[in-house]
Amino acid sequence: MAGISIAVRVDPRLYTKIRKHKEAGPREFVKRMARAEALAKKRTSGPVLKVRSGLLRSSITHEVKQEGNDLVGRLGSDRVYAAIHELGGTISPRLVVPRRRRALRFMIGGRVVFAQFANIPAVTIPPRPYLDPSLQESFAGFEAAVLGEAEA
Secondary structure (H helix, E strand, O other): OOOEEEEEEOOHHHHHHHHOOOOHHHHHHHHHHHHHHHHHHHHOOOOOOOOOOOHHHHHOEEEEEEEOOEEEEEEEEOOOOHHHHHHOEEEOOEEEOOOOOOOEEEEEOOEEEEEOOEEEOOEEEOOOOOOHHHHHHHHOOHHHHHHHHHHO
């Protein structure tokens, strides 16, 4: 996967407690992972990131698995630019040359410009987290909710 994936692992001590209460814990965990996915998609719709094509938003997925004695959820995207939006970073300078045509074609100031190559300077992108805050918000009070639901 070229994008980013954040794993949420239920503390083994908590998981032992919630397993005693049948499906309440795992069901709540799955529900909160789905909510985290929805929150992340909402965050990529303007408040954190601007939308051009919606490809990043539509690529955000979650999964929940049992790994040994652990319950693990993953929230992420397979887009190559997903990680730099979440974590920030610097894209190194590069030379762009045409691959399929004899010249590059782009717009500058409303005019069409043709060039044999383009020097792209280094670009620093600030972190604009959308996955981690979604998980934090979604899992706030998880233990209390699970143990409270299980006791009810």
